[in-house]
Amino acid sequence: MPYYPIFLNLEGRRCIVVGGGEEAASKVRGLLESGARVVVTSGFLEPGLAQLAQRNEVEWVPRAYEPGDLEGAALVIVACSEPEVKRRVAAEARALGVLVNAVDLPACCDFISPALVRRGGLVLAVSTGGRSPALARLLRERLEKEYDAAYGPYVEILGRARRQVLERVPNVEARRAVLHAMARDEAVLDLCRQDSRAEAEERLMRLLDDAVTAGGGRP
Ligand SMILES: C[C@@]1(CC(=O)O)c2cc3[nH]c(cc4nc(cc5[nH]c(cc(n2)[C@H]1CCC(=O)O)[C@@](C)(CC(=O)O)[C@@H]5CCC(=O)O)C(CC(=O)O)=C4CCC(=O)O)c(CCC(=O)O)c3CC(=O)O
Ligand SMILES: NC(=O)C1=CN([C@@H]2O[C@H](COP(=O)(O)OP(=O)(O)OC[C@H]3O[C@@H](n4cnc5c(N)ncnc54)[C@H](O)[C@@H]3O)[C@@H](O)[C@H]2O)C=CC1
Structure with missing residues (x-):
């Protein structure tokens, strides 16, 4: 069955990451970018995560995962190496209705991670539905260019x-006509590439003024 693609609003929501290695760190960074309240459960933290915990940018529960840890969570990502831990956490998450991703164990995932290109508010997400993460990565690299x-x-x-x-x-x-005209005016993108943002904005405002004078709106 194909996955249902969504963009979640996690601002202020409690999100748990189980594990404290490289993979956990990368998931934590992604969650923080979306304004989530991140709790990391792991006896060990790699240096980047330890720094985030020290600065109180994440809450650290300094021990192995225990039943009950998912209380009040919107979502959990299990980024430790042991498949058995992934299975246990996923089973509890499902019982509680908490969305779960067990890294590299799709059978235990409610959602899987896409390959991402982030450009401010623009996000390009690629998934192969788990068929070929290597292809997802390759396409992400092409899109990045x-x-x-x-x-x-x-x-x-x-x-x-x-x-x-x-x-x-x-x-x-x-x-609609003016919004499409704005999106299609490639010169605006070129001006952004030349770091001439004020001119880019002026160009869009001219399109807006044209629409208003053509009778589409309020002066
Ligand atoms: C189902 C999914 C579940 C999930 O983890 O969410 C999953 C599962 C598995 N990945 C495996 C392997 C690899 N994963 C990558 C890379 C990425 N994997 C990611 C996502 C996902 N991986 C989800 C589906 C994504 C989709 O829909 O396509 C990306 C996109 C995002 C991210 O990880 O955040 C990130 C690229 C980010 C980027 O570069 O932009 C590479 C390539 C590399 O590392 O260079 C390899 C080696 C090559 C290969 O196997 O293709 C294995 C076998 C493990 C083993 O061998 O034991 C499994 C398990 C299985 O397939 O059963
Ligand atoms: N490192 C990488 O670049 C990638 C890793 N992965 C996958 O992600 C998973 C984790 O990878 P790494 O971060 O490299 O592993 P790692 O071995 O560095 O880290 C695992 C972490 O989980 C913690 N942990 C172990 N048991 C725990 C428990 N019961 N409760 C809480 N924490 C526990 C450990 O203390 C450790 O911090 C593995 O399944 C790996 O296959 C997938 C893609 C890339």
Whole structure:
């Protein structure tokens, strides 16, 4: 059965990572980027995680996983090496209705991790449904080249312009037309690549003004 792809809002939600090695650290970083309240359960922490715990950016439970640890959690990622621990945590998570990812053990996963390209608000996620993580990685590497760092500010600027369109162009068709015109104007992306963000924004505002004067909206 194909997986159902979603983007979760984890801001302020309690998320548990079981394990304190490299893989756990990478999952913790991803969760922190989404504003989750992260709890790491592991007797040992690799140096990066130890630093996060010291700065109170994650809560550290300094012992092996115990039943009851998932209380109040939205989600748990099991990133330790022992398949038996993965199975135990996954069984408890499922009994409690807590979403679970057991790294590299898809039979124990409610959700699996995609390969990611993050450019500010723009996120490109690739999954093969577990068929070939190596292919997911290869495609991510290709996408990384095509969708360069300029897409971060570019999407920010498009988002700001869109909010203005929503305020000033009440007519639904005119609104759609101008939003599509904005997204298709490749010069805006080029200006972001040249770090000329003010000019990029001006270009979008001209498209908005044109739509307003053409009768689509409020001056
Ligand atoms: C099901 C899933 C469950 C999950 O863990 O969530 C899973 C499962 C398994 N991975 C395995 C192996 C490898 N995983 C990678 C890499 C990544 N694996 C990731 C996700 C996922 N891996 C989920 C499905 C993703 C999808 O839908 O395609 C990525 C995308 C994201 C991430 O890990 O965060 C990240 C790339 C990130 C990036 O580079 O951008 C590489 C390549 C490499 O490391 O270079 C290899 C070796 C090559 C190969 O096997 O293809 C094994 C066998 C382990 C063994 O040999 O024992 C299993 C277990 C099994 O297949 O049963
Ligand atoms: N290191 C990597 O780059 C990758 C690792 N993986 C997978 O991720 C998993 C973890 O990998 P690593 O981080 O490298 O392993 P690791 O061996 O460095 O870390 C495992 C961690 O789990 C902790 N742990 C063990 N039993 C525990 C328990 N009962 N409760 C809480 N914590 C416990 C250990 O203290 C240790 O900190 C493995 O299954 C590995 O196959 C997958 C892809 C890449």
